[in-house]
Amino acid sequence: MSRRRPEPVLITDAPESPERERLGREVRYLIMMGTRAACLIVAAILVSTKPPHYGLWVVVCVVGMVLLPWLAVLIANDRPAKAQYRMSRFVHRPVTPADPQALPAPREHPVIDADD
Structure with missing residues (x-):
């Protein structure tokens, strides 16, 4: 018997590949720098x-x-920013208070005075 996941994974939810995303940023950069060169020529x-x-x-x-x-x-x-549904699992995580007995209380240490 195989266990089935409760929710199917949609391929449309997959993030864009890093190479394709980088290529898109490079194209936007080249377009903006080309526009800058055009401004120089027009000026x-x-x-x-x-x-x-x-x-x-x-x-x-x-x-x-x-x-x-x-x-x-x-x-x-x-x-690009992460999708909201991916971040929501971190935002709504319940916060549990720390165990008060996890760390012992600090003890008083004697102070040694060198002048005595």
Whole structure:
């Protein structure tokens, strides 16, 4: 006789493989860094042509060139959060009080004074 598990395991509940998850983070990083390179090129074109609202466009491009690398690194190093159902078994664990007799009470130790 074989024992059956009370709940079936669904394959859709399986986490994404680490290799595939890393590849996704690498693709997001490359897209963000490509956008940063595009901001640099657009800013160079804006400086040479000086279109209307020149200052606003240059500020937007500079902010993009400064913030995108920081955000790209944060996103590339971030792993997805664990599913809530996986964490729930740790959150609702009942807390049992410690056995009061587990550790003996500290004893008084005599103090030796070197000046006597």
